[in-house]
Every structure is written in C-alpha cells, then in structure tokens.
Amino acid sequence: MNADGMTPWRLVRGTLVIMVAVFLLAPLAVVVIISFSAAPFLQFPPPGFSLRWYDLLFSTPAWTNSLWVSVQLFVPSSILATILGTAASYGLVRGRVPGASFITACLMLPIIVPGMITAAALFGVYRGLGLNGTLTGLIIGHTVLHIPYVVATVSSALRVQDVQLEQAAATLGAPPWATFRHVTLPLIMPAVMSALLISMILSFDELIVSLFVSSARVRPVAVQMWSNLLGDFDPTIAAIASVCFLFALLVMAADLALRGRSPRIG
Amino acid sequence: MRAVDGRIWLILPALLLLAAAFLVPVGWLLSRAFTFPEPGLQNFTLLWERPVYMRVMMNTVMISAIVTPVTVLLAFPVAHLMAHGSARLRRWLTFLVLVPFWTSLLVRAFATAILLQRHGIVNSFLIGFGFIEEPLPLLYNMTGLLAGCVQVLLPFVIFPLYSSMARIDPAYMRAAATLGASPMRAFLRVYLPLTLPGLVTGATLVFISTLGYYIIPALLGGARQQMIAQLIQDQIAAFGNWGVAGALSLVLLAITGAMVALLHFTVGLKEIAR
Amino acid sequence: MASAVLELAGVRKRYDSVVAVDDVDLALETGEFLTLLGPSGSGKTTTLMMVAGLQQPDAGRIMLNGVSVANLPPYRRDVGMVFQNYALFPHMTVRRNVAFPLEMRGTPAAELARLVDDALALVKLPDHGERLPKQLSGGQQQRVALARAMVYRPALLLMDEPLGALDRKLREQLQLEIKRVHRERSISVLYVTHDQEEALTMSDRIAVFNKGRIEQIGTPEELYDRPATRFVASFIGDTNLIGGRVLGVADGVCEVETAAGRIAASARTPIEAGAAVVVAVRPERVVLVPVRMAGTGLEGVIIEQVFLGTSRKYVVRLTDGTEVVVLRPISDPPFEQAAPAVRVSWAPDKATAFSG
Numbered sequence: 001m002n003a004d005g006m007t008p009w010r011l012v013r014g015t016l017v018i019m020v021a022v023f024l025l026a027p028l029a030v031v032v033i034i035s036f037s038a039a040p041f042l043q044f045p046p047p048g049f050s051l052r053w054y055d056l057l058f059s060t061p062a063w064t065n066s067l068w069v070s071v072q073l074f075v076p077s078s079i080l081a082t083i084l085g086t087a088a089s090y091g092l093v094r095g096r097v098p099g100a101s102f103i104t105a106c107l108m109l110p111i112i113v114p115g116m117i118t119a120a121a122l123f124g125v126y127r128g129l130g131l132n133g134t135l136t137g138l139i140i141g142h143t144v145l146h147i148p149y150v151v152a153t154v155s156s157a158l159r160v161q162d163v164q165l166e167q168a169a170a171t172l173g174a175p176p177w178a179t180f181r182h183v184t185l186p187l188i189m190p191a192v193m194s195a196l197l198i199s200m201i202l203s204f205d206e207l208i209v210s211l212f213v214s215s216a217r218v219r220p221v222a223v224q225m226w227s228n229l230l231g232d233f234d235p236t237i238a239a240i241a242s243v244c245f246l247f248a249l250l251v252m253a254a255d256l257a258l259r260g261r262s263p264r265i266g
Numbered sequence: 267m268r269a270v271d272g273r274i275w276l277i278l279p280a281l282l283l284l285a286a287a288f289l290v291p292v293g294w295l296l297s298r299a300f301t302f303p304e305p306g307l308q309n310f311t312l313l314w315e316r317p318v319y320m321r322v323m324m325n326t327v328m329i330s331a332i333v334t335p336v337t338v339l340l341a342f343p344v345a346h347l348m349a350h351g352s353a354r355l356r357r358w359l360t361f362l363v364l365v366p367f368w369t370s371l372l373v374r375a376f377a378t379a380i381l382l383q384r385h386g387i388v389n390s391f392l393i394g395f396g397f398i399e400e401p402l403p404l405l406y407n408m409t410g411l412l413a414g415c416v417q418v419l420l421p422f423v424i425f426p427l428y429s430s431m432a433r434i435d436p437a438y439m440r441a442a443a444t445l446g447a448s449p450m451r452a453f454l455r456v457y458l459p460l461t462l463p464g465l466v467t468g469a470t471l472v473f474i475s476t477l478g479y480y481i482i483p484a485l486l487g488g489a490r491q492q493m494i495a496q497l498i499q500d501q502i503a504a505f506g507n508w509g510v511a512g513a514l515s516l517v518l519l520a521i522t523g524a525m526v527a528l529l530h531f532t533v534g535l536k537e538i539a540r
Numbered sequence: 541m542a543s544a545v546l547e548l549a550g551v552r553k554r555y556d557s558v559v560a561v562d563d564v565d566l567a568l569e570t571g572e573f574l575t576l577l578g579p580s581g582s583g584k585t586t587t588l589m590m591v592a593g594l595q596q597p598d599a600g601r602i603m604l605n606g607v608s609v610a611n612l613p614p615y616r617r618d619v620g621m622v623f624q625n626y627a628l629f630p631h632m633t634v635r636r637n638v639a640f641p642l643e644m645r646g647t648p649a650a651e652l653a654r655l656v657d658d659a660l661a662l663v664k665l666p667d668h669g670e671r672l673p674k675q676l677s678g679g680q681q682q683r684v685a686l687a688r689a690m691v692y693r694p695a696l697l698l699m700d701e702p703l704g705a706l707d708r709k710l711r712e713q714l715q716l717e718i719k720r721v722h723r724e725r726s727i728s729v730l731y732v733t734h735d736q737e738e739a740l741t742m743s744d745r746i747a748v749f750n751k752g753r754i755e756q757i758g759t760p761e762e763l764y765d766r767p768a769t770r771f772v773a774s775f776i777g778d779t780n781l782i783g784g785r786v787l788g789v790a791d792g793v794c795e796v797e798t799a800a801g802r803i804a805a806s807a808r809t810p811i812e813a814g815a816a817v818v819v820a821v822r823p824e825r826v827v828l829v830p831v832r833m834a835g836t837g838l839e840g841v842i843i844e845q846v847f848l849g850t851s852r853k854y855v856v857r858l859t860d861g862t863e864v865v866v867l868r869p870i871s872d873p874p875f876e877q878a879a880p881a882v883r884v885s886w887a888p889d890k891a892t893a894f895s896g
Binding site: 087118120122124143 | 477
C-alpha cells in the first residue's frame with residue numbers, strides 16, 4: 001500500500017481502528033474510574049471521588065483472604081510450571097526424541113481443550129481424592145494448565161539458540177549440567193522469565209478450574225469476584241478489577257524490562 | 267551423542283503431571299458419557315432427543331459462527347495499520363492490543379457489562395447525542411455476548427493477521443498495479459489471498475475459543491444464548507449428571523478437534539505465536 | 541605407532557540410507573597438521589565430529605593417544621575444537637570465554653589468569669579481554685575461539701572450516717596466524733576445509749575425501765604431482781583431462797593413443813593394454829612447440845592466449861576437439877601468428893593415467 005495522503009480507504013480504516021481502540025480500552029478505563037466512585041452503584045460518570053471501595057477491599061476478610069489464597073496459588077504453580085515446562089522444552093528441542101512433535105502436541109492439549117471440560121474433569125477426579133477445596137488441588141490444576149505456555153515460549157527460544165554453542169562447551173570439557181547452567185540457561189533466561197510471568201498472570205486470572213475446585217474457605221480472588229458478580233455488586237468489584245488490571249500492567253512492564261536486557265557475564 | 271539421549275528424562279516430569287492431572291481426569295470425564303448412570307449410549311440418545319440439548323449445541327456453533335467473522339472484520343483494519351503504518355504507530359497499536367490481552371477475561375467481561383447497562387455509557391452516549399430516545403437493551407442478549415466475545419478475542423486475530431501481513435512483500439502490490447489491476451482488484455486478488463494463513467489461524471482460534479466459553483455468556487448473554495460450557499456446569503453442579511456432562515464434553519471436544527484438524531490441514535500447526 | 545596422536549581404523553557412519561563415512565583409516569602424528577579436504581557432503585566434517593565425540597561412529601575404532609575414545613563423551617576427550625561460526629559464548633567476555641575450559645577443569649585462579657593471558661597473547665589479542673564477542677570483528681572472534689580451544693593444551697586441535705565465514709583477505713591473514721600458532725606450540729591439528737588452495741598452503745599432509753572415502757593421503761607435493769585417482773587430480777589445482785586408449789604399459793609408463801596423437805603418462809594404478817584411460821596433466825607441465833618442429837605429442841591449434849603477468853595462458857584445441865590449457869612462464873617466447881598450429885607434449889612422469 002502506498003503513502004498518498006487521505007484516501008477513502010484510509011479514512012475508513014482510520015475510523016475503524018479508532019473505534020476498535022475505544023472498544024478495547026474504554027471498558028478498562030471505565031472500570032478504573034468507577035473504582036474511585038463516591039456512589040455505591042455502578043454509575044458512570046461517578047458523582048464524586050472516593051477511596052472507600054479500596055478501603056473496603058483491603059479490610060473485608062473475604063477479599064483479603066482470597067488475595068492471600070491467590071498469592072499462595074500463583075507463586076508455587078507458576079514456579080512449578082516454569083521448571084517442568086523448561087525441562088520438558090530442553091528435552092524436546094535438544095534431545096533426539098522420537099515422536100517429539102507428538103509429545104509437544106500432547107503438552108499443548110490443556111490450551112486446546114475448553115477450560116470447562118478440564119475443570120469438570122479435575123473436580124470429578126478430585127472428589128475421590130479429597131483434593132477439592134484444597135490449595136494443593138488448585139496448585140496442581142493451575143500448573144498443568146500453564147505448562148503449555150511455558151513449553152511454547154521456552155521451546156521457541158531454544159530453537160533460535162545455536163546448538164553449536166552447546167557443542168563447543170562440550171568439547172571444552174563441560175559436562176551436560178555445566179553446559180546447561182553456564183551456557184544455555186543464561187541465554188534463554190529472558191524467555192524463561194517471560195514464561196514465569198505469563199504463568200503468574202494466567203494463574204491469578206484463572207476462574208473456571210478454580211471455580212470448581214475451590215471451597216468457601218479456599219478461594220482465590222477470581223472466584224471471589226465471580227460470586228460477588230452473581231449477587232449484588234457495588235464498586236468494590238470495580239476496585240478489585242482495577243487491582244487485577246494493575247497487576248497485569250506491572251507484570252507486562254516487568255516482562256518488557258527483562259526482555260530488553262541481554263545477559264552479560266564477565 | 268550419548269549424553270543427548272539422557273535428556274529425554276527431562277520431559278518426564280511434565281508428561282507425568284500432564285497424564286495424571288489432565289489426561290486421566292479428562293479421559294475419566296469423557297468415559298462417564300458411556301458409563302453413567304449405566305453403561306451404554308443413553309446419554310447420547312438423550313442429547314439427540316431432548317430439544318434443549320440440541321438447541322444449546324446448535325446455538326453454540328451458531329454463536330461461534332457469528333463472532334468469528336465480526337472479529338475478523340474488525341481485526342483486519344487494525345492489523346493492516348500495524349503492518350503498513352509507521353513504526354511508532356505500530357508500537358502504540360501493539361500496546362493497545364496487548365494491554366487488554368493481559369487483563370483477565372473476567373475483568374474485561376465485567377467492564378463490558380458496565381458499559382452496556384441500560385444506564386451505562388453507551389446508552390447515555392446514544393441518548394445524549396440524540397440517536398435514540400429509549401435506552402437499548404444491550405446486555406443479557408446476543409449483542410452483549412457478541413460485544414464481550416469480540417472484545418476478548420480481537421487480539422487473537424490481530425496478531426496472526428499482522429504476522430501474515432508483515433510478511434507480504436510490497437513488490438507484489440506494486441507489480442499488480444503495473445499489470446493494470448485497480449486497487450480494489452489488487453487487494454482482492456493479491457493481498458487478501460496472501461493474508462490467508464494469518465486470517466485462517468486467527469479465525470480458527472476465535473471459533474475454537476468461543477465454542478468453549480463460559481464466563482462471557484454467563485455474564486453478558488441471556489437465557490437464549492446459553493452455551494455448551496454452561497450446560498456442562500449446570501449438569502454437574504445442579505444435577506450431578508456426570509453422564510450427560512461427559513457426553514456434552516465429548517461433543518464439544520469433537521467439534522473443537524475437527525476445527526483444529528481443519529486448521530492443521532489447511533495452514534499447518536506452527537502457530538502459538540505470542 | 542607410538543607417535544600417532546590420533547588413529548582412525550575402519551570408521552564408518554551412515555545416516556538413514558546414506559553412507560556418510562565409509563571405511564576411513566587415518567593416522568595423525570604428534571605435531572602434524574593434517575587436513576581433511578573434499579567437497580561438501582564428502583564425509584570430512586562428519587569424521588571430525590566423530591573424533592570430537594559430537595557424533596558416534598557405527599563401526600571402527602578411534603584412538604586418541606593410543607586409548608580408544610569409544611566410551612568417552614566429548615567433555616572427557618583431550619581435544620579442542622574451533623567452529624566455522626566461532627561459537628563464542630555471546631553472554632561472556634573474551635576473558636571468560638577463554639577461561640571457560642580451565643574453569644571446567646578446576647584450574648586455580650592464579651594459574652587460570654596466567655594461562656588466559658598467555659593464550660590471548662598467543663593470538664595477539666592481549667587487550668581485548670573485557671570485550672563481548674559481538675564487539676569483535678569476525679577475524680578477532682575466530683582468534684579468540686582459537687585461544688579458547690588451546691588454552692588448556694589439548695592433545696589435538698580440531699578445526700571445522702574455521703575460515704569459511706571470513707572474506708578472502710582476512711582468510712589469508714588468518715591462515716598465516718594459524719600456521720604460526722601451530723609452529724610455536726607444536727600442536728597436532730586436524731583441519732577440515734573444502735578449499736584446496738587453503739589445504740595446500742597450510743598442511744603437512746592432506747587426506748582427500750570423496751563420497752565418504754579417502755582417495756589419497758599425502759603431502760601437498762605428492763597430491764599435486766602424483767595424484768592417485770582421477771578425483772584427486774581434478775580436485776586439487778587445475779588439471780587437463782585427455783581421454784584415450786592404452787597401447788602398452790612398460791615400467792610404470794603407459795603409451796596412450798588418442799584421436800589427436802600419441803602420448804605417454806605414468807600409470808600408478810594397475811592398467812592393462814587396451815583399456816580406456818584419462819590422462820591428467822597440469823597446465824604448467826605441458827610443453828608447447830610449433831607443429832613443424834620435430835617430436836611427438838598431440839596436435840592442435842591455439843585458440844586463446846592470455847597474458848597473466850608472470851605467465852602466459854594458452855588454450856589449445858586438439859584435432860579431436862579436446863581443449864587443453866597450458867601455462868608457460870613469461871620467459872618463453874610468445875606465438876606470433878593468429879591461430880598457430882602447435883604440438884603439446886610432456887614428460888611422462890608429470891602426467892598420470894587413470895582408468896575410466
């Protein structure tokens with residue numbers, strides 16, 4: 001396409017893009033604004049500015065407990081998913097495994113299978129094992145759900161990295177673990193960190209599996225939000241939604257910052 | 267290389283977890299379709315005979331079939347601008363698309379619901395500018411559901427589409443022009459076909475995702491927009507009917523699987539480009 | 541052989557249905573610079589990889605300093621390797637790169653620093669220790685790679701087309717560098733290249749590979765003047781190939797009848813009278829005289845004359861259509877006429893006949 005000023009197509013395109021932009025961002029902006037509303041209902045524009053909903057959020061046990069559960073959930077599950085996924089990626093990309101693409105496809109299944117099916121399946125199996133309503137059950141479920149994202153991210157980084165570097169390390173006297181530690185890992189670290197952050201966000205936001213596996217006492221933030229949404233809701237929901245949104249932004253920023261820096265060891 | 271073969275064991279932990287915490291449970295659920303409450307195919311006959319099940323299943327496919335073209339149509343200009351605009355524009359657009367992408371589905375669905383209320387912004391805007399007099403029912407119906415799905419799924423089309431578009435050599439369009447094609451024909455005959463891989467990938471992703479949706483239809487759709495996932499949840503939570511739940515899951519998986527296979531055979535499965 | 545640092549016996553490797561390395565026997569003496577030379581896909585790199593331990597042979601023995609390496613992974617073999625793309629660790633400084641093998645061996649810090657300094661001095665990059673690889677030019681990177689591969693004094697240095705990624709001038713410079721290092725340290729080198737000029741310049745001996753087999757191992761002179769097979773004759777340097785039929789063989793010299801006349805050539809492989817042969821002779825070994833002068837040889841007409849400064853190149857079309865390239869020193873008088881009729885001949889020991 002050429003650069004000749006404002007053709008009808010460009011006008012249409014520009015308008016559509018602006019509309020889409022508004023469509024994508026307006027809801028989030030509205031939520032954040034409402035969270036500071038002085039009025040106890042979801043009115044827009046809000047009548048006044050107030051921090052009471054955030055106050056309420058951090059003083060209501062239901063919310064603070066759920067935030068704590070979420071932290072106890074996303075930290076271990078994202079770390080576990082990252083470790084298992086990175087190991088699997090390394091084995092699949094560097095090892096000469098027969099059927100590697102089949103195994104990779106299997107590892108991708110949790111993304112393809114609709115969340116409701118996975119959630120119902122875990123709930124059903126957990127009943128027999130007494131894992132419903134436990135943090136362990138939630139952690140296991142989240143880890144399995146997020147391994148595919150780790151494998152996708154780390155595998156593609158490994159594939160881009162020159163295998164000759166590892167060969168060179170071997171000829172220079174480095175056993176496999178030393179090669180991984182000193183050569184491979186530092187070079188794929190941005191991807192591994194990215195994978196960790198992705199898992200953290202996905203875990204924090206995850207609703208469907210959590211919905212089935214939680215109980216009244218062990219429920220992460222997303223489930224708490226859900227039950228609030230189905231009942232009466234006030235702008236507290238907007239406040240927690242804004243917190244989630246902020247969390248997402250912070251993680252995105254961290255990912256960008258980490259990805260920009262290349263490793264250096266001297 | 268002997269050392270390399272040892273690396274196979276690194277795959278094991280992830281595979282074991284996958285098998286234990288995913289393959290086995292899902293397999294179990296699907297098997298219930300054939301074994302609960304008694305062995306046999308009754309659950310499937312039930313799905314076929316009871317109108318509510320057929321209606322929901324067909325609804326689900328239809329809804330996906332509506333969401334997909336709308337999303338693709340709206341994604342197209344954005345991807346196009348990203349691919350052919352300035353680098354600065356591209357950065358802003360990428361940011362614009364990534365930020366909602368990283369925000370939870372729940373938050374975005376909720377936010378969309380707020381906008382679409384009777385007294386929400388959209389209606390206030392339309393009334394305020396005199397387009398309408400009475401507030402439009404934008405929520406708990408197809409409109410709300412469509413809005414929610416499109417909102418969430420736009421990035422899934424924009425990125426693969428952008429990827430395809432960015433790879434198109436501008437020489438092709440120039441050649442088409444010198445060969446006598448009007449801009450419209452050049453677009454239809456040259457550009458569009460070249461964007462096909464990204465387009466088909468994106469469209470399939472949207473279709474598959476919409477099929478399995480639960481949160482968005484529950485929050486933004488009405489009773490008439492009930493989708494399979496909601497039905498599955500119902501059957502388990504309200505009736506404990508694992509057999510029907512399993513059968514419904516199987517049907518859902520079958521449709522999803524068919525779409526994935528279609529994508530694989532037309533485009534090839536090297537996506538998951540983030 | 542006590543002094544052989546590397547021995548290969550009956551080494552074989554196949555990939556699916558392709559035999560990459562077919563029954564290779566080879567011995568490298570201590571301090572020797574041996575080059576594996578051949579076109580792409582001839583098996584030379586695969587052989588090197590098997591010596592390094594990065595690939596496993598299907599059959600045969602590989603012995604390093606008299607000890608079989610069959611069960612040794614690469615990190616336990618006493619070799620150093622230099623790759624075509626340098627393979628420097630991008631996230632480590634030059635110093636850390638060079639120090640890496642010493643760290644792997646647990647060398648104490650003081651000695652490590654000394655050895656690294658030595659190695660960098662050896663490749664003439666003493667002040668570049670704190671730079672990252674991406675801040676260095678290609679030639680500098682390869683020198684660092686060389687320093688890294690040698691810093692722990694391995695018994696054998698392996699080099700896999702190390703100069704392939706560099707431009708011509710740089711390549712020539714580095715060829716001299718490598719030779720200098722080889723002389724100074726008296727290290728044994730197994731070098732792989734497809735560039736026959738490079739092989740001729742740098743090697744003590746050359747092993748010519750073709751389709752997985754070694755066609756000849758010898759010094760550059762031996763390969764140049766007394767090629768054992770037609771492939772070696774045409775792969776190394778420029779060669780004229782003239783077809784004909786053997787009239788008789790005596791004392792290792794065979795008389796060959798061609799459509800343009802009779803010539804003689806050495807026969808180093810068993811050839812029988814009546815067999816079809818190809819005679820290989822280097823352009824600079826061909827003698828050119830006007831046809832009216834007495835003598836034997838092949839008759840033809842000069843169709844091209846090129847002045848090359850220190851020599852003159854002639855292309856002679858023989859009466860049967862075969863073209864022969866001749867290189868004469870500038871001191872030889874040039875031919876005056878437009879298309880002079882000439883006779884080409886050579887001393888029999890300067891030409892080789894091969895069957896086929």
